[in-house]
Amino acid sequence: MRRSLVRSSFAVEGADPVIEQCMRDLREVLRDDDLDHGLASLVPRLERAVLDTERNKQARIERLAQGLQRLTAQLLALPLPSEVRKPLKAYARTVRTRAAQSRELPGLLGELGELQDRALTVQMAGAPRAVGLFGRLFGQREAEVAASVAVMDTAVAEPLDADSQVAQETAAVAPATPPSLGAE
Incomplete structure (x- = not known):
């Protein structure tokens, strides 16, 4: 049991500084002989840290989803042809549910980048070219x-x-x- 707790404590590293500190304390408690007393003080602190981390993670995901929705709304405000507008609307409908899963975030950002590129390419094709200084x-x-x-x-x-x-x-x-x- 001690070995699996130590391995689990190493697996969680990098998640949150407070949880990392609790995991270091857990490894110290496991090295000592007074396991009951050490775990009694550590477990409530670890539970609070995990709950806080989960709350912060949900808030970050919510802010990210809102940002993606704002960017999508800005693109939808542009006069775009239907071949660009339809995928953009489909993206806008699914962004909140897909953003709830952190493994979807890189895909969401990549897809938004492609849609933005298509929308801006269409916009730039219709705009008159500006003449530079040398021109x-x-x-x-x-x-x-x-x-x-x-x-x-x-x-x-x-x-x-x-x-x-x-x-x-x-x-x-x-x-x-x-x-x-x-x-x-």
Whole structure:
């Protein structure tokens, strides 16, 4: 029995500092000859430590589940296509129950990362690309200016064509008058 208690005390190491201290005390009690007296004082302290650790673990899991739900809600607030929105909604429905089991947490985080990547990829594909400093300095700005100048040339050329057509009609109707040579 002593050997199994010592092995169990080593198996619990790393869980919680208070429990680790109780396990070290348990190993000390097992080495001493006064096992009844040592265990009588250690068992209530160990029970309290285990209950506190379990409560803290549940609170941490609850906070983590709430954080995952908030992140999911933020992604669902984005305008996403249905092929991204449906898996995100399914994830949101199952996150709380899956987060209750600590072995599910790495999978939940990985799945959320993939869903976030898909959602942001869709968002970035629809957003106009920002022009950086070098793009503005070399080329990108010139291409934008050339495009706007071409649009302006087209808009200006249309009224000129209309004016020249009116001028031609006026010249055909009015008799040609020779320019005066002495006016200059």
